[in-house]
Amino acid sequence: MSIFKIKQWWSNKKLLDDNNNEGFQNANSIKVERFDCHSDSDTIIVGDGSIIRIYKPYVEQNASNIIIESQLNDIILQVGTGKFTMDAHDRQIIVLHPKSFAVYCLDRKEGHIDLGDQNSLRSVIKHSFTRRACSLIAGPFGSSKSRDYICIQYLDGSLCFFDQDTFLFMCIYNDIIIPGPVCYVPSSDLFLICKSTWILETYSYQQLGEFSELSVKTGKKNIPQWTYNPGEEILSLQVIRTSSNFSSIIALGERHLYCFQDNGLMKYMIRFDYVPTCFHAYLIGWYYEPNSRLLIMVASEDSKLNVYESSTLLWSCDLLDKAISLSRCYVRNLSGGVVSLSVNGIVNIGYLGTEPDLNASGANMHEVVDPEQIQNELKDVEESLEMILGSKEDANEGSSTIEKILHIKVDIGKPVNSNYKFSNDQELNTSSVVTILTCEEPNLIESIQITYNYHEPIVCTENTICLENINGTEIIETGVYIDGDMDVYDTRVSIVFTVIDSTGKISIISKEVQLPVSLFCSPVDAVPKNNAILSVICNQSFDVADIFSDFTKEELNNYVTSNSITFAYRTSNKTVTIKAVEKSYVFEADDYCDIYPIFVCFLYHFNNHCIRHDIKDIQANIEITADLNRNVTMRFLKCIENHAKQRNLLKTYENELNILQKQFTLVQKRLLVQYGSVPPGDCASLEFLMRDTHERIVNVAKQTLVHKNNVCSAGNSLCAVGHLVIYILKQMAPDDFKVKLIEEMLSLDTISKQFQEWEESVFQASSYFIKNVLKKSDKDNEKLAPVTDQDILSNNNLKKFIKQIRIILERVFKDVTGKEAITRIEELVEVI
Missing domain, CATH: 3.30.310 (TATA-Binding Protein)
Structure with missing residues (x-):
């Protein structure tokens, strides 16, 4: 089966904070829906922490894709839509919090002249409860025609039903230890519940209402209409109407995908040779049409998207990131877009833009291109570039105006001793960075954001300070100190001032302060x-x-x-x-x-x-001597080798930690099944395995933190020697342009505690430098070309990368001195 790339049509910005390393794991925090007030295309509702965002993607690049962003009072567990009030003309948004839910109406007010449209969330229903919520199900329970009802699944597995904010009844299950997926089948008024014993049970809404109080009083069990035991955990469920008489229930397991009719008859089952993460089923055509087709998209752990019809694989392509949620959307100029939510909190809209060649022996079909259309597109690009250049000139004029009315003075005080000491009995000193802002006309400035940039182990007590009301003169004091045992590399603190004036223009002013020795x-x-x-x-x-x-x-x-x-x-x-x-x-x-x-x-x-x-x-x-050039360059190459070695070690521990985490989760699931069985099975071996796995996770996590620190320390050493090499080249080389190219190629300032993927970015730049600046022969370029099916940190690619850097530095030193200033360095560097 051929593999095709999915084409990206639109992507939002990263939803997560860079300091959040846990990833985006809640697949229920995204919902695709079309509202009457935005009937021309679908909207995407995303819950990020306690912030709800609604996107409406456009093709125009200058248009804003986000129509509303609102800060709520609590963490968002799930977002959904439905008609929850009697007089609702449009679908409403329901948001589930840990101990409450709220229903909102999306209102749109058309703007006048250049003000644009205004969107707002109007609160309709709010209800609190005492138990901790897990998930939410909404639908016309009991075949309701007027509105949708609400079902809340708590963390103990019980189901609580509401009509708007009115409590109806509650169902309690003793065999649910950890809540699983629950779905509602509107066509037959059924609820499908996944138990902790890996059993699917189906109950009608009438059954749940009748047995809710009877089971508590008499202890009788509710008998399901039909059950199925898949023998594995069910990750998610989806119901889709496929005919006039039946609906299809699709269940995604750990290794299988099951498709049932709502009467319990299994239609087909698919066994995967990969680890699935999420799926989405959709219908091509209307359900009452005889030729309608049910297609299922399944995302895998290795960022692949597979499309099935029945048990036949129709399509396989690459996703941009690992997906935890899939959906379909219809937006302007794009019908049938693929919406994916990645673990990094990025929402992507793509489309299957290439057609697989099912007839390999057939002739290739090429699309006829109109030359006039290409010329018009080039003209539009040139006009856009002229607009961008014009906006830059206006920005520079705005910056000069801000600098005239805003005077900034930055100074650093003498370090003072504190009571804290390092492990080597060295005292921790603290300095104060004092910033004095003097504004001649405070009314012209709306706000100022001050950002402190530094490199570990240097730490500032404040990373960002926001000032909204400027009163002539502002004095800001921030502490600077050394934290940890990492080697010092950069002894400066860069301060960036982002100034927004009264007209909304943004100006950037940068200052730099040297830390005391x-x-x-x-x-x-x-x-x-x-x-x-x-x-x-x-x-x-x-x-x-x-x-x-x-x-x-x-x-x-x-x-x-x-x-x-x-x-x-x-x-x-x-x-x-x-x-x-x-x-x-x-x-x-x-x-x-x-x-x-x-x-x-x-x-x-x-x-x-x-x-x-x-x-x-x-x-x-x-x-500058030949020995200095040789020794500094050799040390630089050794630093590259050590940095790559430390990154490989860190990657090994991270992979091991990932495997142990999955093992711990699997053992925990097996243990829950043993606990929930009647009578309970022997759990001694599983308990021992779980404790042993937990102990290994703790040890590997500690080693991972140690190696993260080692990678940062190796990055600091790499930056220090690299900057020293550039300083020597600037002093030696008469060709400032070539040295500037080398400085941009190395990009040493991009290495930070959060970003250590330096080798990946410099490898391609160094290849381009050798090919176009040094003008090596095709044979030499072929020898230094990377192996595409291997990682950049692999043995072969790392050897070629170090050789590329050595060739560049040798050539530059040779051009300056007229002789070989560096000899036999490749023999001094032992590649891992």
Whole structure:
């Protein structure tokens, strides 16, 4: 069976916060529905945390796809639709919370002139209950013609029925330990309930009402109309009307898909050779037509979408992400769109845009393209680009206007000691970043958002500060400190000011502050021997103690010997020695990763010292030698290897943790079946296996956290040496454009604690650089081409990646010096 890509038509922004690592697991938090007030296309209702969003996708890129976003008072468990009041002309939205449900009407008010339409949610019904809710079922129970009723399934498995906000009755089940899927069949007025014993039971609405009180008083059991034991857990259920007399019930299990008639007759069963995650059934044609077709879409664990008709696989394609919910929608210019909700909280609308070639021996059909149509499309693109360029110029003008009325001053205070200490008995220091905002005309500014960007282990007490009312002068103070034992890489804090003026225009202003050396370092006694050496040549000499003004002379007197001083990082106790020899400063450490942060601080304080003493025509350049180039480049390649090695180890532990989690869930399900059976089965072996699995999960989770920290530390070392390589190239290379291309290719500033996929992005950029800038031959490009069916961190691809970086640096150094500045580096790097 051929595999085809599903074409993406529309996608929303990420719903989840970047710091939320748990993923989007609630498949009931999305609903596709068409309202009378938006009858031209379907809308997509999404519950994200306590926020409800309603999307109406458009083809036009400049149109807003979201029509309303509302903050509710509680977490949203499920969203649904129906007609829940007598006078309802349009379908209403019902939202289930842990201890309540609410019904809303979507109102639309057409705007005048350029104001646009206004959408709002009007509350109709609110009802609270004492038990914890799990899911919601709505429908015309009892063959109601006037409105829909509401059924709430609680966490104990009991079903509670409501007419609007009026309680009707409750059904309690003793054989439900964990609530399962429940669905309602309108054509036959039946409820299908999944028990904890993996048994499907069907009851009529009249049965549930009659036996609700009788079972409590007499202890009699309600006898189902028909049952079925699939022998596995049922993940989800769906009912669809397929004929004038019957409806079809589709049940998705862990390895099978079952299709029943509502009278209990099984129509067919499909056994999967993959792990399904969700499904959606839909009908082509009307149910009363004899030629109508029932199709079922099933999403798999490996992000595949399979379309079945009966037990025949019609289609197989790739999804963009792992889906936890599927649906169909009809929007403008697109009939039959495929809606998927991913674990990352992203809603995608796609369509099966390619037609599979069922006749492989037939001739290929090519679509005839009109040249005039292509020319018109190119003209539209050019006009759009001109509009974008014009908007950028307007934005620059707006930024200059904001900078004239808003004056920003950023300063950092001297570190102070706190009571907290690291494991190596180093004291934790804290500095204060003070920002002074002075606005000459506060009425012209609506709000200001201040964002602090930093790299671990540096941490700010506040990440984002929002100011809505500016009163002339605002003083904001934020603490900065070192957290953890990770190596220091970037000693700066970048502050981004997002200013919104009274007209709604947004301006961005960036500031940067250098952290004091005393915040992350302390003077110590000299270290006798170091392996890495970096020399900086100046045309004038200064006292080392005068340059580092963060420390007082009394603090440095005991450690300055022969005009040299040694600093130790507070997080790792690694040392860096600075020696002043005539008009040069020599940096010595065990690794170039340790030299770079102190080197950057030295240049910053060196320039400030010259400015304070009005010293001009001062130059400070690195003394570049062939040994320095070779050693720094070799260390950079070793850092790439170590970073990839740590990422591979982390991936191994994450995969093991995923397997153990699935194993624990499976054992738990088997144990529940044993508990729920009559009489209960022997559970000793399953209990032992569950405890053992839980213990392994805890241990692997701890190792995963340790290796996450190792990956971040390796990323910091990679960035430090990489920036040092770029600094040397900027000083050496006369071709600034080529060095700028290398700096953009490496993209070292993209590495952060949340993003460590550096090798994937740089691999393609380095291939392009070799092919187009260095202009290697086709034979060389073929040797360095990645293996497409392997991961970038695989042994073969990693070797080629390191070789690409080595070739680029060799070529650049050779162009500058005219000779081979780097020799036999590939033999010094041992690839994993």
